[in-house]
Amino acid sequence: MSEALRADNIAKRFGAITALDGVSLTLRQGEILGILGDNGAGKSTLMKILTGYETPTGGRLFVSGREVALRSVDHARALGIECVYQDLALANSLSVYHNMFLNREIVYRGPIRLLNHRAMRQRAAAFLEQIGVHIPSVDVPVERLSGGQRQAIAVARAVNSDARILLLDEPLAAMGAREAGLIIDLLIRLKREGRISIAMIMHNYAQTLDIADRIVLMQHGQITYERDAAATSVEELMDIVRREYRAMRSSS
Amino acid sequence: MRSRLLSGFLRRQEASIFVVALLLIAWFESANHDFLLSSASLQNLSQYIAPVAIIACGEVMLMIGGEIDLSAGMVYAFAPFIMHFAADAGVPMFIALLIGLLAAGCIGLLNGVITLLLSVPSFVTTLGTLFLVNGLTLTISHGTPVTPTASEAFAQVFGAWGYSEILWAIFVVIVLHVVLRHTRWGLHTVASGANDTGAREAGIQVTRLKIGNFVLAAVLAGFTGTLEAFRIGSIDPLAGGNQIMFLAVAAGVIGGTPLAGGSGTIIGALIGAAVLGVLNDGFTLIGINAFTFNIILGAAILAAMLFNIHVTRLARLGDAR
Numbered sequence: 001m002s003e004a005l006r007a008d009n010i011a012k013r014f015g016a017i018t019a020l021d022g023v024s025l026t027l028r029q030g031e032i033l034g035i036l037g038d039n040g041a042g043k044s045t046l047m048k049i050l051t052g053y054e055t056p057t058g059g060r061l062f063v064s065g066r067e068v069a070l071r072s073v074d075h076a077r078a079l080g081i082e083c084v085y086q087d088l089a090l091a092n093s094l095s096v097y098h099n100m101f102l103n104r105e106i107v108y109r110g111p112i113r114l115l116n117h118r119a120m121r122q123r124a125a126a127f128l129e130q131i132g133v134h135i136p137s138v139d140v141p142v143e144r145l146s147g148g149q150r151q152a153i154a155v156a157r158a159v160n161s162d163a164r165i166l167l168l169d170e171p172l173a174a175m176g177a178r179e180a181g182l183i184i185d186l187l188i189r190l191k192r193e194g195r196i197s198i199a200m201i202m203h204n205y206a207q208t209l210d211i212a213d214r215i216v217l218m219q220h221g222q223i224t225y226e227r228d229a230a231a232t233s234v235e236e237l238m239d240i241v242r243r244e245y246r247a248m249r250s251s252s
Numbered sequence: 253m254r255s256r257l258l259s260g261f262l263r264r265q266e267a268s269i270f271v272v273a274l275l276l277i278a279w280f281e282s283a284n285h286d287f288l289l290s291s292a293s294l295q296n297l298s299q300y301i302a303p304v305a306i307i308a309c310g311e312v313m314l315m316i317g318g319e320i321d322l323s324a325g326m327v328y329a330f331a332p333f334i335m336h337f338a339a340d341a342g343v344p345m346f347i348a349l350l351i352g353l354l355a356a357g358c359i360g361l362l363n364g365v366i367t368l369l370l371s372v373p374s375f376v377t378t379l380g381t382l383f384l385v386n387g388l389t390l391t392i393s394h395g396t397p398v399t400p401t402a403s404e405a406f407a408q409v410f411g412a413w414g415y416s417e418i419l420w421a422i423f424v425v426i427v428l429h430v431v432l433r434h435t436r437w438g439l440h441t442v443a444s445g446a447n448d449t450g451a452r453e454a455g456i457q458v459t460r461l462k463i464g465n466f467v468l469a470a471v472l473a474g475f476t477g478t479l480e481a482f483r484i485g486s487i488d489p490l491a492g493g494n495q496i497m498f499l500a501v502a503a504g505v506i507g508g509t510p511l512a513g514g515s516g517t518i519i520g521a522l523i524g525a526a527v528l529g530v531l532n533d534g535f536t537l538i539g540i541n542a543f544t545f546n547i548i549l550g551a552a553i554l555a556a557m558l559f560n561i562h563v564t565r566l567a568r569l570g571d572a573r
Contacts, residue, residue: 053453074455089450091443093515102443103454105436114434 148179310469318513331474356474445513
C-alpha cells in the first residue's frame with residue numbers, strides 16, 4: 001500500500017525542552033490512523049509540524065513519497081494536507097457557509113472581487129448534503145449549532161478543499177455518544193470514498209480501535225508502540241500505559 | 253406575510269436602534285417644531301451626526317476585530333495641521349490634504365504595529381498615542397488655531413457646504429458596509445474578532461488585516477477633523493478630543509457592535525451616530541441647561557443601549573419559539 005505521508009526521525013526542541021525525540025511515522029494511502037498518548041507526549045506538537053504550523057528542529061517529511069520542507073500552513077494546504085484543530089478554527093458569529101469557505105471564499109471576477117455569497121451558500125449546502133451532515137440551514141451562525149454539528153462542519157470544511165491528507169486533533173473530545181456517532185459515521189464514509197487518508201489524535205482507546213485501521217502510541221516524544229487495530233485491544237494498550245505509569249512513579 | 257416582514261426586520265441588529273432614532277426624532281419634532289422641517293435645522297442636525305458617524309465607522313471595523321482606537325479624537329486635530337503646514341509650504345491644496353491623511357495613517361500604522369507586533373493591548377497602545385499625538389499637535393501649532401487657506405470651491409466640497417459632511421459620511425458608510433459584508437477583508441475582520449487563533453490557523457493574515465484597520469480608523473479620524481476644520485473655518489489644536497472619540501465608540505455600541513468583537517455593523521454605527529446627534533441637537537434646541545445636558549445625554553445613551561440589547565434579545569427569543 002502506498003504512503004500518503006511519512007515522517008522520518010522528526011525532532012522538535014523548544015529551548016531546553018524536547019517535545020519530539022525522533023518520531024518516525026507512516027500514514028498509508030486511504031487509512032485511518034489513530035495517534036494515542038498522554039498529555040505532553042508530543043501528539044499536538046507532531047500534528048502542528050505535519051500541518052506546517054511549526055517547523056521541526058530535525059528529521060525529514062515526505063508527502064506521497066516526495067521530500068518536503070513545510071514552510072507554512074498554506075504550503076501544507078497546497079500539498080493537500082488539511083487539519084482540524086481542537087479549537088476548531090470556526091468563527092462562531094459567522095454563518096456555516098462563511099465558515100466552510102473561510103479564507104478560500106468564492107469571489108466575483110473583477111477589480112473589487114466582491115464575495116459571491118450565493119455560490120458559497122449553494123456549494124456548502126450541496127457538499128454537506130453529499131457527505132451526510134444535516135443542519136437546519138447553512139445561514140445560521142455556527143454558535144447556534146451543537147458541538148457535534150460544529151465538529152462536522154470543521155471536518156467538512158477541511159475535506160471540502162480537495163484535501164488528500166486530513167489531520168484531526170481530538171475530533172470526538174467532549175462529545176456525547178450520539179454526537180460522536182455523527183462524526184465517526186462521517187469519517188468512515190469519507191474513508192470509504194477512498195480519496196482521503198486520515199490521522200487523528202485520540203484519547204479514548206475503545207473509540208479509536210473502533211474507527212482506526214492502525215494505531216500508534218506516543219510517550220515522551222517518541223512512538224513506543226504500533227499495531228493494526230485488529231491486532232490489539234483496549235486491555236493491551238491499558239497494560240502498556242499502566243506499566244509506564246508504574247515505572248515513572250517508582251523512579252521519581 | 254406582514255408579520256414575517258416585521259420579524260425579519262426586528263431580527264436585524266440595526267432594527268431596534270432605528271426605532272429608537274425614529275421615536276426620538278418624533279418626540280423632539282413635537283416638542284420643537286423647528287427641529288427637522290427647515291433646511292437650516294436639517295443641516296444643523298446633520299453636522300451633529302456626520303463627524304461621529306465617520307469616526308464610528310473606523311472604530312466599528314476595529315471593534316469587530318476586538319480592538320479599539322482611543323487616539324482617534326487627537327488624530328482628528330492633528331491631521332488638519334499637517335495639511336495646513338504642507339499647504340503653507342506651497343503644496344497644492346488637494347495634495348496637502350492627502351499629506352494630512354497620510355500623517356494620520358502613520359499614527360494608525362504606529363497603533364497597529366505596537367498592538368499587533370509588540371503585543372500591547374490596543375486600549376493601552378492608543379491611550380499612549382492619545383497623549384502623544386495631543387502633545388505633538390499642541391507643540392507644532394504652538395497651541396493657537398489657524399485659518400485654513402483653500403479655494404472656496406475646495407472648502408465647500410470638503411466640509412464648508414452645509415450638506416457636505418453628511419454626504420461624505422453616507423459615502424464612507426456605504427463603502428465600508430460593502431467592505432464589511434461583501435469582501436474578504438470584512439469577512440476576515442469578523443473571523444479574527446470571533447476566533448483569533450482559528451482565523452490564523454485558517455491561514456488568514458490577521459496581523460496585516462488588523463494593522464490595516466488601525467490605519468483606516470486613523471485616516472477616517474483625520475479626514476473628519478479636516479472636514480470640520482473647513483466647516484468651522486478654523487484649525488483648532490483643541491478640536492475633537494476625547495469627547496468625539498467616545499461619542500464615536502458609543503455610536504458603534506449603540507448601533508449594535510459589542511466591544512468584545514466578532515460581530516458588528518456599519519449601518520448600525522450610522523444609526524447610533526444619528527441617535528446621539530438627535531439627542532445633542534434636540535436638547536440644544538429645547539434649551540436645556542448645560543449642566544443638566546450631560547446627565548440627560550448619559551442617561552439617554554444608557555436607555556438607548558438597554559432598549560437595544562433587550563429588544564434584540566426578545567426578538568431572538570420570539571424567533572426560537
